[in-house]
Amino acid sequence: MLVLGIDSSTQSTKALVVDADNGAVVAEAKASHPNGTEVDPAVWWEAAQNAIAEVVAKSPGRIEAVSVGGQQHGMVALDSSGEPVRDALLWNDTRSAPQAEELIERHGAEALATRTGLVPVASFTITKLAWLAQHEPDNADRVAQVLLPHDWLGWQLAGRPEQSWTDHGDASGTGYYSPTTGEWLPELLTEAMGGRTPELPKLLGPNAEAARATLPGIEGATIGVGTGDNMAAALGLGLKPGDVVVSLGTSGAVFAPAEKPSADRTGIVAGFCDATGRYLPLVCTLNAARVLSSTAHMLDTDLEGLSRLALAAEPGSGGLSLLPYLEGERTPNLPEATGTLAGLTGANMTPQNLARAAVEGMLCGMADAIDALRDTGAEVRRVLLIGGAARSEAVQAIAPGLFGVDVDIPEPAEYVAIGAAKQAAWARSGSAEPPEWEVAGTRRAVGDDTSGAAVRAAYAAAREQVHGI
């Protein structure tokens, strides 16, 4: 049986046709998204249609089921005719930072963590809806229904039926859902929206068949419930206790499987649900892969050139530390921050040191995230490194020293789309647990650095000096 997995993430849509018997990828296609932190959802739909048409043309047979893993938290606010009232505000849009603070002032961080698993930051959907209510009340008045990016795409695939749906994993990133009861908290949504009461999608279980596809090429295929991109990656990797994923896409996301919901009152660890009926505590930064592409651009080289330069420098980058808050930052919560290059001298100001400082700075944020997960009780036996920037040789060589734990690199692949495909196969089979597909070609990374603690200490000192934290 062939199934289709779709990853609609920040920078692109990827579509994979997968053999449900063994998880082998038999066809793939990709379509780009525009840059920016607010986007007309129509561009995701166009990218999805293009990627699906391409992959269907390459597919050796009929596709029986499809599922979508989507970038988390994006606000897709629809009017009564199902049209977006404005462009979607994405997870990396920081304009709603004041609304996050207001929510915390009103309810208290601990109470919100207990109730929703989250302490609000600008990324979470609830803060975006509060921003909409305060800054665009006319648009807010027209909102009949609020969806997340993956909900909206699944609904499009089904021909926009009357009833929309979502899963518990993506719902847990909204700020108006309770991971402990598994239900919406509509009163929080209504309060954030100044008394307005938009509808929410129906919550479905992880292996539900949500609808049937109407899109030409996959008509009649089972549509799985879909999920957030990180939950889909976790499902695709088939995580075991002790596995921690560091996903280096547009965001840097660090997560581990858990049997119980979590409530971190510091707000560093978000208490998400996963795509299997369990939990996925997660730490996320706004600055990962693009730190490397921006630095490569500055140094007038490409990503391979950046990697070569970084590996030609000594660990510690000759005393340079980059705080890579190029898009503001979410963890730590510094939405207005910009990046800082600390420790410059005439002697250390080389392209090699700058390149290495970019890799080290991005990975120091990930190392802090691993520590934060550990502090909330996660077992950290090994790290699995995935996402676009995990393809960088420099990242693979520098991560083990900074993380201080074994780092495994699964063969580069689109694990979000693989997880979505697995969910599709699960929905089609109706079995109690998802299919077990082997993750091919995982190898242990060999670090080039034994002075990771010193590099992290220099990074922490620069952060303390610039941001006081």
Ligand SMILES: Nc1ncnc2c1ncn2[C@@H]1O[C@H](COP(=O)(O)OP(=O)(O)O)[C@@H](O)[C@H]1O
């Ligand atoms: N070899 C590489 N070295 C560093 N970065 C890379 C490499 N290959 C891809 N990337 C980066 O990975 C990012 C895309 O990763 P991806 O996980 O698909 O992101 P997203 O899921 O956020 O759309 C791009 O920013 C791209 O520049």
Ligand SMILES: O=C(CO)[C@@H](O)[C@H](O)COP(=O)(O)O
């Ligand atoms: O906001 C989060 C997680 O909380 C991000 O991880 C988004 O889900 C976007 O992911 P990528 O596009 O970087 O994969």
